[in-house]
Amino acid sequence: MEAPTWAAYAAAWVGTVALLLLSMYLRRRKFNLPPGPKPWPIIGNLNLISSLPHRSLHELSLKYGPILHLKFGSFPVVVGSSVEMAKIFLKTMDVTFASRPKTAAGKYTTYNYSDITWSPYGAYWRQARKMCLMELFSAKRLESFEYIRVEEMHSLLKELYKFSGQSIILKDFLSTVSLNVISRMVLGKRYLDENESSIVTPEEFKKMLDELFLLNGVFNIGDSIPWIDFLDLQGYVKRMKTLSKKFDRFLEHVLDEHNAKRKGVENYVATDMVDVLLQLADDPNLEVKLERHGVKAFTQDLLAGGTESSAVTVEWAISELLKKPEIFEKASEELDRVIGNSRWVEEKDIPHLPYIEAIVKETMRIHPVAPLLVPRLAREDCHVAGYDIRQGTRILVNVWTIGRDPELWDEPNEFCPERFIGKDIDVKGQDFELLPFGSGRRMCPGYSLGLKVIQSSLANLLHGFKWKLPNNMKPQDLGMEEIFGLSTPRKIPLDAVVEPRLPPHLYSL
């Protein structure tokens, strides 16, 4: 047989290259991806994402449109930034996008995705949601805990009264009250009282929750570029591991105490959410067994979800009002007219306080606690708005952009509660222009509790006190910068002066 000539080699080589190019072309053509900037090798488009990702994505959506394709390292990400896109991702095609990406935070801080927030779509998560709906957040259960919310609210008002005329860091007081409310509802007592033979001090526990929120929201580079994950360049994974050990010590103690209380008692009646979870864990008929680590993961989710978000929202509301004293006046006028000056606001008064409700909605429009919601994951290849979205794509819905869309809102950057008066726009996941709790299958299961705590704290803070900026600071000098994590609080905690405005005996309740 004759040896192949150089011409045959060249032909084979050219043929291979042509085939490669053709297959690349066909692959590109096969996927009609949404528009977006060209990614760099290795980092993708991470160079375009600042420490305030919702703002960077907002800028990009102004350039590329309401559906945007990016790469975070090697992972495809699609961002929806309009009412239409939010509706598709969270309603029309909700089930396609009902999973969550696997992140280091889910792995290390939530018992390997055993909590509600980070567990993937499937029987375990569906069962968790059923537990939330039927047991943990049923209207009856929430009502049975109303006395706790009232007691804790009164102790906040009493505490603030002690600081009359002085300036305070409001967030410290707010997170104490939400932590107390949630720990009594979930754990059955203020586990974190100093005088208790306490396993964690309240200060340390608050730090743990702050760290949990931060680590669950950060952009951990290893989640986008898996092959450098082991380097833990930002040190986040190390912090996650340390934090999960601290939480585990605390949660083990909580479960041991609850089990000791239940032991040997026939027909034990659950008095808090951990009791409910332990009863469910004992149930042999559950579709998917709820293990001890699952009970710990759920408990941690409830503590975290219930503490930070409401405090952050109320702090933003008071900050906005300090910039616009005329809103204070209108709110006080409504409170004086509807409640009068001889009692505090109760939860059942809220439907009669439309201006206070409007302030809460306006705060959630401008300062959504989770501006990009929590990332979702495409469970299969699909089409959205004529584009292809591939299985495994991470989906972000930028509710921060939707809240500022000039097509939806007049003067979107102005804080103006009046825009909601007489309008039928709610925050409960049905009105896609205002989605602070998300919508659809993955919507926040704790929204009704969160809303109750926010509305009644804000109403009572405005009813019971006049608020001023310290040291003759002018409203325009109050900074409104934020930091981004799983929640988006003020960068610099609000410092404000409190003056009581009701008769003194009310503060000694």
Ligand code: HEM
């Ligand atoms: C101001 C109060 C709150 C706000 C603004 C808020 C916001 C959110 C948002 C935006 C999501 C993601 C929704 C999505 O992916 O579409 C979420 C999920 C969640 N929230 Fe909340 N939340 C609040 C209060 C609470 C409370 C009080 C709890 C529990 C005690 C809670 C527990 C959860 C849980 C477990 C999830 C994960 C749900 C899942 O993945 O299936 N949240 N929340």
